[in-house]
Amino acid sequence: MHDQLAASYPSHLATLRERADRTLVLGGFDHLLIAAGTPLRKFLDDQDYPFVANPHFRHWLPLTDAPGSWIAYTPGQKPRLIFVQPRDYWHVVPAAPHGYWVEHFDITIVRSAAEAIVLLPDGSRAVIAAACPGIDSLETSNPQPVLDYLHWHRSYKTPYELALMREASRIGARAHRAAEAAFRAGRSEFGIHLTYLAAARQTDAELPYSSIVALNQHGAVLHYTHFDRTPPAHSRSFLIDAGASAAGYASDITRTYAAPQAAEFQALIDSVDAAQQGFVAMVRAGQSYPELHIHAHHVLAGVLREHGFIRMSAESAVESGVSSAFFPHGLGHPIGLQVHDVAGFQQSEHGGSIARPEGHPYLRMTRVLEPGMVVTIEPGLYFIDMLLAELRDKPVSADIDWAKVDAFRQYGGIRIEDDVVCTGGAPENLTRDAFAHHG
Template structure:
């Protein structure tokens, strides 16, 4: 793994230099300063929340635990890493940087924030950091022209980034298998989560997002993160939406399982899985993501009809909003340095916004797909009490088999999610490839 990263990193680094040069020229700046960030202090406390590094910082180098550090870049010069290594006996002090990437930076080790600030170049600076003043003497300005340009091109992953995302998928699928075994063994939600963390070898804070681990009716809560301590008497269904990190790059994977005797629910899972693989096959250059999302609604309307939940045509189910009751979120989102990565709505490298299609307020991407982009494809079908009650009051209620719907509430719902690379040809499914290797 590290050998391939070492060979891929120089091209990634060169790409970032060119993007930075162009972004600074667009904004009229001499220097680019990127803060790693500092931990947030808990209110009325002397403890911090877990540190989360800036995505712009970890784009340049695989350092995710370097609070108070900076990258300073002036076009034509070697980038400088100002690495904060405090004198501290209360905490573990970060090790001096080492690895395949260090030769590309002038590395200066400092002991405190004031020393770090003293190392930053003066002049006309684009400072990418938290919106409030980050260090005394340095104020973040986060210039729109610079950020818009960098965010736009962050959508196109370098081969180095794709290799890290493959690794994040390999870690995530290994942990997903452990979680599925725990479910089939009758474990509680908390015990399943603990099995996941053990197999991933990552702490809660190191994961790219808070895991969703739901049993039975809890599968209907889209962001269910409660972790019941006791297993249910009968485990009928299990939905897990959980990822992993590799040098700050994310995987985002969802699978749904039926209990060993869950024939009817397993049949519905199989139909959603087949539909999902059809959507993955359309992750092709030039494909409009909103069009793919609306296509997914039509296909899922067919699944609802096939399994006896609705009697209306696919077209009517989509046009009247009935499919949105069962599939109320977007088909997916960009992914990379962040789980919900930037620029999903951006019109061009100069900014702007591409609006969501009417009636689809939760879609997280409106761009057309292009080679190098990585997106999630995550259709779902759910039995959500609140949305079903609203549907009962509408004229389309007569087109629904309510007895069948009510029977399936005990399973909660289904979501199946893969991370997929758009290429010049057939898509690369990072998730299914990783499951195949596991």
């Protein structure tokens, strides 16, 4: 892995420098300054929230824990890293930079975030920084034309980025295998969560997002992050949506499992899984993502019909909003340095926004797929009390087998999610490849 990163990093950095050169010319700036950021302080406290570095900083460097540090880039010059290494015996001080990337930077080590700011170059500066202690005083923070340009091009992953995303997927798959075994052993949600962390060898704060570990009817809560401490009397179903990080890059994986006695639920999982793999196969250059989302609604409506939940045609289930009651979120989103990566709606490198299709307010991507993009494909079918209650009051209610629907509430729902690379040909499924690796 290390050799692969060492080999692919120089061309990744060259790509970032080219993009920076172009956006600085477009915006009329001399320098690009990127702050890692500093941790936010808890209210009325002397403790900080877990530190999350600026994604733009992590784009240039595999440094996820360098609070107060800066990248300063001036076209035609070697990029600079101003690295904060405090004199401190209270905390673990960040190790001096080392590894395959350091030779590509001029590195200056300073003792404080304030010292780092003093060393930033003067002139016309495009500053990319979050509002955080010690940084909010700088001028021209986050100029929109610069962000639009960099976000648009961040949609196209370099080979170096894909190598890190494969690694994040391998770590995630390994942890998912352990979580499934913990479910089969009858552990609580909290117990399964601890098993996942141990197998990933990452803390909660290091994961790219808060894990969803849902047993039985909890699977119907789309963002269930509660973690019951005691196991249910009977574990019938298990939905886990959990990722992992590799040098600041995310994986985002969801799997749903049925207990051995829940054969009817397993049959529905199998149908959603087959549908999901069909959608993955359509992640190809030129495919409109919103059209793929609408296609998914038709296929999932067909699954509902095939399993006897609805009696209407798939077309009328989609048109009347019935499919949205069972599948109320988007098919997926861009992923990379952030779980919900940037520019999912962007019209061009100059900004703009592409509207979501009517009636689909939660879709997180409206672009046409192109080589180098990585997206999630995560269809679901859920039995959500609130949405089902609304459906019962509509005329289409007569075409729904409510006894069958009620029998499935105890399972919560199904979501199956893979991270998929759009290439010039067949898609690369990072998630399935990683599960095959950890077979």
